[in-house]
Amino acid sequence: MSNASEHVVIVGAGHAGGALSGFLRQYGFQGRITLVGAETTPPYQRPPLSKAWLKDTTDTEALLLKAPSWYDEGGAALRLGRTVLSVDEAARCVELDGGERIPYDHLVFATGASARRLTIPGADLEGVTYLRDLVDADKIKSRLRNARRLAIVGGGYIGLEVAATARHHGVDVIVLERETRLLSRSASDPIARHLRELHASQGVACAFGVEIAAIEGQAGQVTGIRLADGSIVDCDTVLVGIGAVPNSAIAQPLGIATEGGIPVDSEGRTSAAHVWAIGDVTRRPLAHFPGQYRLESVPSALEQARRVACSIVGRELPAHELPWFWSDQYDAKLQIAGMPAASDTPVLRGDPTQGKFTVFHLSRGTLCAAECVNNPGEFLAAKKAIAAGARAIAERLADPHTKLSDALAGKASEPAAAVQ
Numbered sequence: 001m002s003n004a005s006e007h008v009v010i011v012g013a014g015h016a017g018g019a020l021s022g023f024l025r026q027y028g029f030q031g032r033i034t035l036v037g038a039e040t041t042p043p044y045q046r047p048p049l050s051k052a053w054l055k056d057t058t059d060t061e062a063l064l065l066k067a068p069s070w071y072d073e074g075g076a077a078l079r080l081g082r083t084v085l086s087v088d089e090a091a092r093c094v095e096l097d098g099g100e101r102i103p104y105d106h107l108v109f110a111t112g113a114s115a116r117r118l119t120i121p122g123a124d125l126e127g128v129t130y131l132r133d134l135v136d137a138d139k140i141k142s143r144l145r146n147a148r149r150l151a152i153v154g155g156g157y158i159g160l161e162v163a164a165t166a167r168h169h170g171v172d173v174i175v176l177e178r179e180t181r182l183l184s185r186s187a188s189d190p191i192a193r194h195l196r197e198l199h200a201s202q203g204v205a206c207a208f209g210v211e212i213a214a215i216e217g218q219a220g221q222v223t224g225i226r227l228a229d230g231s232i233v234d235c236d237t238v239l240v241g242i243g244a245v246p247n248s249a250i251a252q253p254l255g256i257a258t259e260g261g262i263p264v265d266s267e268g269r270t271s272a273a274h275v276w277a278i279g280d281v282t283r284r285p286l287a288h289f290p291g292q293y294r295l296e297s298v299p300s301a302l303e304q305a306r307r308v309a310c311s312i313v314g315r316e317l318p319a320h321e322l323p324w325f326w327s328d329q330y331d332a333k334l335q336i337a338g339m340p341a342a343s344d345t346p347v348l349r350g351d352p353t354q355g356k357f358t359v360f361h362l363s364r365g366t367l368c369a370a371e372c373v374n375n376p377g378e379f380l381a382a383k384k385a386i387a388a389g390a391r392a393i394a395e396r397l398a399d400p401h402t403k404l405s406d407a408l409a410g411k412a413s414e415p416a417a418a419v420q
């Protein structure tokens, strides 16, 4: 059946929304596609913002998912710098700022997430920054040119990647982390330890178990961070990297949003008719792990975009993908496949002091994750093995002289445990 008369309206012209418009055309969708985005730049990749963009080794053109001509030539209608304020479900229309109404046959929420804000005194001082979009990245880039000391609140991926680029610019850096180690929610102990040592070797200071009480300033400018114990951390720029919250409020009146995002099924369907959701805003099931997850990663956004495009055009769905993620810091490329949080047995393979190693994770004897540092070969092999539900023998995995394939044994009869 022809879909030429259908109209897909995508709310959010970010990575997921932009990719969805491309997949729809690639899979033969002939109707109208409208991408409404609050930002003024056409859909672009965010990962370089904390890496090459801050280092000044890339340009806007390289960030874009599609050249502007793709939209002009009928790929999708872009409504940039516009925000969808509400959805009239009965009339199947979205309402934009300014009052314009756009009708839809399929509505896709691809609204992403926003950086979690600090609410302590001084949080609004000039020099307190966040990193979610190009405007944020440009502000940080210009501050790094003259900054003396950057204090990073939060030892997660964004904080650590910015720490590495700030060192590239010769800026002093201190990371302030509430937990007792880096990446406490997203990576294993050996990986956190390795990155801690790597950052220390590059001159980055880290303080753990610290609670920040206020940002101190003079004449509207940051001069330091006051900790709960009264001590002051000297700095003139602050980057806050304490996680992100899903932009799901727009879907609340439809009764399909929770605080933890918009729940969807494995095809990206919400519980409302004709309404889909993809990307960082969603809570989604995973084929290889029981439970519901809100993932913030490009591979997850792309997988969902691909599946929704297939469902809309009536094309056979592709196989489920294993969740994976990457992070670049200095010359270390970290690639993570699967869910380390499901692990009951971490197994170190290789020597971290050589800068190349893997931490494999078993859940009841089944391989459930691999965290690879500068080890793309093992990453690819592990990704396949985890997706296939391979069992593994910890002692053999730990021995780098045993071939990886010889450490893996057969397929699990039970899935990995749920992630806590």
Ligand SMILES: Cc1cc2nc3c(=O)[nH]c(=O)nc-3n(C[C@H](O)[C@H](O)[C@H](O)COP(=O)(O)OP(=O)(O)OC[C@H]3O[C@@H](n4cnc5c(N)ncnc54)[C@H](O)[C@@H]3O)c2cc1C
Pocket (backbone or CB within 6 Å): 011, 012, 013, 014, 015, 016, 017, 036, 037, 038, 039, 045, 046, 047, 048, 049, 050, 082, 083, 084, 085, 110, 111, 112, 113, 131, 132, 133, 158, 247, 250, 278, 279, 280, 281, 295, 296, 297, 298, 299, 301, 324, 325, 326, 327, 328
């Ligand atoms: C600095 C940084 C580094 C990252 N590095 C990595 C990495 O190394 N590897 C990795 O896998 N992932 C990384 N990520 C995560 C990855 O970029 C996200 O998972 C991905 O962008 C999610 O795509 P999305 O479309 O769901 O959200 P986004 O790309 O955030 O897009 C959402 C868009 O929706 C718009 N919007 C929201 N509400 C409305 C509304 N009501 N009306 C109109 N528009 C609206 C927003 O303005 C935004 O433009 C990084 C993210 C950041 C910020």
